Amino acid sequence: GAVVSQHPSRVICKSGTSVKIECRSLDFQATTMFWYRQFPKQSLMLMATSNEGSKATYEQGVEKDKFLINHASLTLSTLTVTSAHPEDSSFYICSAGTGATNEKLLFGSGTQLSVL
């Protein structure tokens, strides 16, 4: 069945390095993918909407130069956290729309980013 696969599940990096997170749709094509960020015991905050073949749409307050999103194919979207700092440490989750209206979101398993 349709699955959203996200990798890596956990990454630890040094401050100043860049980290890439991959999100793949398995057994379906995703023209639109969404990237969320979640702090401990808090809700999911939408960061950006990623559309295949076009630029991502970022939510207010999200730095597009900091969080680079690429959606080069119908099955893959990537989020790159550039020059990561400790305050970027968070749980990042991607999702893809399914169903006739693309409203049913399937979520990946998330990536726990820890920046030292």
Add this chain to the structure above:
Amino acid sequence: GENVEQHPSTLSVQEGDSAVIKCTYSDSASNYFPWYKQELGKGPQLIIDIRSNVGEKKDQRIAVTLNKTAKHFSLHITETQPEDSAVYFCAASRGGKLIFGQGTELSVKP
């Protein structure tokens, strides 16, 4: 924009009891209302959803009700089991963009 309020933030019930989580939304144009279950360290999993043209939907032990006039919707879990323990999120959507509530941490005690 849309704003979704969810209550309670924590809920503890005995195994076999029912659990109810309530959400209100602000945008009357929202037309899709899913509920997600999130276990620790994992992504959210869709458990049930409802559209604005339906007042109630049931799937085994889980049901969702929607009151469009009052702009609120609720999740009902009957005969709760320890494996129901998780964080539950409601959400509202118009045009595919989901806005989530703050979450409810449900604890089912055996």
